[in-house]
Amino acid sequence: MEFVKDQSAGYLANHMARIFAHGLTARIKPLGLTTGTFPALLELWDTDGLTQKQLVERLDIEQATMANTLARMERDGLVIRKKDPNDRRVQRVWLTDRARNLRGPAMAAAQEENAARLAALTAEEKRQFVALMQKVIQTRMPEKQGNV
Amino acid sequence: MEFVKDQSAGYLANHMARIFAHGLTARIKPLGLTTGTFPALLELWDTDGLTQKQLVERLDIEQATMANTLARMERDGLVIRKKDPNDRRVQRVWLTDRARNLRGPAMAAAQEENAARLAALTAEEKRQFVALMQKVIQTRMPEKQGNV
DNA sequence: AGCACTTGCATAGCTCGCTATTCAAGTATT
DNA sequence: AATACTTGAATAGCGAGCTATGCAAGTGCT
Missing domain, CATH: 4.10.910 (30s ribosomal protein s13; domain 2)
Structure with a gap:
């Protein structure tokens, strides 16, 4: 065969990412978290009150994807979104107490998954x-x- | 607890896989292909007429995911599914002429994407x-x- | 002031991956 | 032969990613 999938970087990257995601999904499910929220949480744990635009810039995620992710996070009580009074187009994202308390366990879960896979x-x-x-x-x- | 996302293998794996997928998506769009069909096509180009079960085993993809992918491929004229006459539970998957003709260009696109990323x-x-x-x-x- | 342009976010609709469940067809047990 | 178990695939429903488009709020030009 001219193309061996298990020697193709792109194929392997996809496969490996699925394996990581599968493992992390299981580890953070008890916390009530899903993988898609993780990048946003990492940024907000570091700097609360970022705008949606700032999150998009920091994470290389499309704006529409972030909007949907934040909507799920708000639905699940992880963040609240408030309009910036100085520019009412802007949505600032604020962690809830619940999300703040998940920082330690969530980071531990991610590190355990990384360690297991490597x-x-x-x-x-x-x-x-x-x-x-x-x-x-x-x-x-x-x-x-x-x-x- | 220090967690730097750009030093986390899982985070990087996800990010990298999205980059590969994005690039391949653009390269195979002119062929009328999408990334999800690629693994199944690689197997079928090698061995036509595999069962859905065999595809699942070879690709580390869930059965339900494969069923959905094959449904899209059939809709898009890449494969036809025929019941195996010896065991009518089994769906055998056969490439169309169109899919057979895409083998060369599709593999070339994947190799170009790999080369560009690396x-x-x-x-x-x-x-x-x-x-x-x-x-x-x-x-x-x-x-x-x-x-x- | 009024108009066009820009910006930030939301929505629609798709792919692709997953889990859980259902259904039909084969197999085995009695 | 009737029943129960097993197996292969389909379906339901969700998360997470994307592109394309719409819309409201801000900015700038005249």
Whole structure:
């Protein structure tokens, strides 16, 4: 065969991402979280009250995807959205107490999943692996170089 | 608790997979293909007439996902599904002429996308990268009880 | 002031992945 | 032969991602 799927970087990336997502889904389900909320939560745990626009910029996610994700998060009591009084187009996103309290357990779950998936790699391989993924990502996003 | 998303393997895997998917989507759109059909097509180009069950086993995709993907492929004139006369539960999947003719261009598109995304890596890094992803995928830790 | 342009977000509608459930066809047990 | 179990696929319903489009609030030009 001219194309071996298990040697194709794109195929492997997709497969691997599904495996990570599957594992993380299971680990954070007891917390009442889903994987799609994770990136937004990470940003908000660091800086509460970001605008939707700011979240989109920080996460390389489309605006429409973020709008939908935030709607689910609001529905599930993780955030509330308030119009910025200075510019009423802007929605600022604020964590609820519940979301703030999930920071520790959620980060622990993510780290456990990472550790489990990389368990077969040596410390040096883990370092290389992360560096290579960063490099591949930055190939499309040269504007972010040095910022990672 | 320190968690830097751009050093998290799972986060990077997700991000990278979205980048690959985005690129491949654009490259195969002119062919009338979408990314989800690609794995099934690769198997069928190699062995036409597989059953749905066999496709599921070969691709690490859930049965329901494959059923939906094949339904879209049939709708789009890529395959036809025929009941196996020896076991009428079984659906065998057969490529159409159109799908057979797409093999060359589709594989070329995938290889071009892979090459573009890995352009910043040396030959040795590419080899390592693929090997590391294979290793991560093949790691299947037994479910831990209580302590991960 | 009035008009066009820009910006931030929401909505519609799609793919693709998942879990859970249902259904029909085969197999096995009695 | 009738019943129960097993197996292959389909369906329902959701999350998460995308593109395209709509709309209201702000900005700028005249």
